Amino acid sequence: MFRRHWSGLPKDAYFPYDLKELGYFVNEDDEVRSLANPDFYFKYFLDRNERINFRQRFCMDYALQKIVHERLEDEGLVKVPLPLGTPSTEKHIPIFAEKSLSKKSRVVIIFGECTKVLGWVAGRVITGEGGIDKGSMVRVIKAVHEQASTATDEGPPGVVLANVGECWWWPEEKRALTVTSSFNVPMPSLVHAGVKTTPDLNHVKGYTSPEDNVKSMFEDVLPHMLGENAVLDIVAVGDTCSVVEKYLDEKAAWDTWGKNISSMVLVDTLLQADQLINPDFKDFLAKRARCYQIYSDIVDLPLAPPSGNPSLFIPALGVPCYSSSEPNYAECILITALEPILDYLQRNALGPTLENDLIPVPLMPQLEGEEEIPETQELTDENWGEVAEGDKPVVEVYHAERLDRYRKQAEMWERYAETGQAIDPTLEDLARGEGA
Template structure:
């Protein structure tokens, strides 16, 4: 303890060697207590990388390095070579070798236990879990990509001038984009791979339901078919085209020559099982025009300007971060897009405060007349909810009570039906709907419709109560007071359907 001993002692007691040693220890403890507590926190923080925790957690020390006050056993940890550290776990990107298969219901299930879903927690080692999950995700993507192409969803590289080995971001488009009268643009979350809506749904309900396959099939049915047979013919002769942006895979992997999500990037092979992830270079690992999600959304809209037919309308479906980026982009570029947009639907985990993000008054008015929001709520799909004062448009239940990523798989049919209605009905405007919050009491919120959009119309008050077995398509569906076969009785002869 001599190196730490104060040059001037501030002792008021009898001075002997024991008191001096005790005084020195107390001073040292006082000086390094905050650092000690910080290191203890790192050791116990399970959210940190294993290597960061391993380099600190060395157990009970048997000595102290004078210049750094580090435990000698910690110094030994820093001196370990890569060959003496645990290897990075490896899992084959093969469904059968992982012990799984796709059953007749399009579900991924265990080969040994056909009723068992994907088992994630096979180890307490976070790196093992991460690598196994990525191997399964690769299997899912490899299975879905040919199915995307077979259903008429082709891969388009952005920027358009890039080759297959050049840095690019892939998106999915249908072949009728250049002649369709209507384009549906989907922009999802920033943590999902191309064409994936929710791995959670894929694991539980099936690959088509958790990907854009079911979405695309529903969009075909809501499009105006001219004729033709087969998937390719249907798109070639369909008035509705689809574009799926890729907000999740914005990292360019030079060695693999492909775009990756941040989760796939972190799962790339490392030197050891406790090694740090590969360093992201702000220039080399990014694609020009798609450096971040804001730039990607802007680039996709610019791509649409040159790719879609003259006079075509764009309907937007946005989810979470994708919806927010769309709102911010259109707020700035409203003058150039206000005549080209048809309608918009957003999926949110909360009521998005429109006034905080959108400043253009014309865009705000358009949202109130031509947009809807579906939020996390346990009620059946399409039940009206409160929140218009925040979102600027009518709010509905998505039928999903927990996860934002599950909103589209559960509510896309209702969303597409609304977009179709807004496209086909000339001059359609959403009626202003005010819903009392659940705190006001009653079995269901009181719904007040004001017909005719912003210009007003017949005032009709409805009391809506959800029916569990009801499968609503759009608008208000449920048990309605004053209900008739053809609609809802209103003031005088007015009827709302």
Template sequence: MFRRIKPIEHREEVDFPVDLKKLGYFVNSEDQIRQIGKPSEGFDYHVHRVERVNERRREALDECVRRILDTRFVEEGLTKHFLPPGSNPGTDPCVPILISNDLDDVEKVLVIIGNTHDDLGVWSVREMEGPGINHGSMISTIRSAKKEKFGLLILNCGQNVYSPEMGRAVTYRSWKAATKPSPHIDEVKNRVPGHENVQKHIESVLGEVKGRLIGKDGKKKKKIYFLTYGWGCWGLVKYLDVNFAEWKANIEALIAVESTHTAADVTSSDLRHFLTTRARAYIVHSDPPGTFIPDKRFICQTFSTAQIYSETIVPNAWQDVMLPWFKRVEEDPEGCNPVILVDWESVERLQEGWGGYSGSAKPKGGDDPDKWAFDDDDDEDDHDRKAELREGGDAFGEEGLEDMVDLRDAEQAARADKVLQENGRPGTVTDDGLKEMGVVSGALGIL
């Protein structure tokens, strides 16, 4: 049994001005946020012994950055649209998204769907402080996309809590900092109808704008490219799994950055085929950007980014890796993801501790190769033959492709690509053909 011997101290909230200069910061010539007193140093979170004070101070600085970005989005030709339609910002629960003013005039549209913890138009707060505000936000992404004649639609999966006091939708971090240390979210008062979670937000936004994107009566209107991150990709995959027939004539390609979706989320055979042939996943990995990574989770081919934080992937890989691939899709949609045949058993041996089995990678008779079924047969002669092939460097034929071990080996990748070019157009191998050969499809990272 406990007895209170001292009253709980109730501290008054400390308010900070939404003003960079008064907070002790400025934006330098390199577009970085720096301390006025220490121009070589960035934001310092731990300035007070009370965590709540630090939290509210950070929120004041974040609001300064949001206002800077709002101005820059306007300068780049993007306008905020509030959903549900007809909402009055400040009085009605609503969520803002960004749409480029030329959306109805362009032939190509880049749809950006971010993660569930970031403000609208932000990739990485860490990168905004480091290389610069434009780099860490979506401004750099927007500018390079505009040079390639893309119109833009930017969804808002992060600001999913509506604050009547502030009169706007905010991220959970902002909600917590602006209200109280342990805020309760009222699922009626603090949610926007139709945008209660990431899946509903994506469904509502795409349902609202599809008339401007995919036309009517099945007629193709625009070419759509998706750039997605984290839970945003999961929400899109769940939406397309149900609605892909309506959108498939328009969708050209999809990039999934550290996505949370898995093969189990895809039941549509058409969507599965699209992800295999027109989608790529980029993950946190130490290998050089664009290196093929044997990874079964996403259905689509997976590549490294040389990043250690998921939030820094797009700012650092978009210009040199992702955008060039979108251009490849535009030039050759049927060959943008060359098919390579992967011996997953050998790959598993290279990935220590991954999978926990030592059997053959060949699916059992009647099994769907997309389910990654394996048998336990161990053909010693077959293993010896594969070892000789790997050590001797024999020329790859169709049989040799099946025996390839590590696509990250540049010499093997180059020889395999040559064989693919000689034996047939990439992407023409059917699932049935793969099944008969006892292999599964992967990708060769040619960037």
């Protein structure tokens, strides 16, 4: 009989939180490259053991997150622990907010995806082609700061970066993590299944889910940060869109905030209009909100009115939809369509009475260089030679015995569907007098 001691288990993978020690640097294009070979980006598949890959990515993300946070602070943002008044050394959820936010006449609040860390937009861009600024909220903040607040205030608007994803407190390092990242913290061995979540240790009261975080932002944080007459622009990304919409759809919430919200941009929302019940909020979505969808065509191309567009398989989302020029990933829409998104917020801020343009239900747009599909024409002996080879119908010749075998199989399946009994094809042939 054999017994394995805990000390005999393989040690968990260790990686530092420093970019250089991990073997990478930031080049002149702001891209993360390998020190061993500057032509290469971050290498995720370091080992066949996926736990080792997860641990490397966990430490790499934190090293980059520290860089992103430093750059956000250089843009004038301050990290604020929640609940308000909590010391940064105690259990909290961090957000970023502009200095002197109460003096701003217009504030843009950005709700990232439910799986993203604070300051992140797209990890595939941060560690790949594009670089740190482009793949994070740094580029977004810089672009917002180039705008004017309102028609009467030429100063830049204030910014709040909400933290919807980091709902898990890590007491060992005194910082908040996403639920996904919590599986990648150091463990006693390389083969441990995971870390048990203890609510008293790992949950911040009132901030245990994306719904809690969104509710807290509107009910506990913004009332203490915003000026009395400040207007609010909202940007929500991915799965967070439905969380924000459902909260504002509540009558009490919309009665409180409806008069202050100037406009809203939803990045790839999936919540359909029939799931909303507040007519005032639905009217706002149709008139002062916009959605950008995954779509490979040119950016800012109208795709659907609030009633949807069946030809593009877009349901009635209650908000006009536009192309983002991003064909694959919702997290990249804020990168590819950032300019029209912020232009829309700016337009509404400068025009408090403006409403969305009425857009018709567009058919599937014809891509550049794509030939128009000709109408179907009857094929005759005379025009057969004019038809392109790929457009001609396929003609095959079957032997009579082969067709008869297909016919018998079809009959047996029909009888099986009616009676539920399988039929022996040999006996069937004998019954017909066709067998030996």
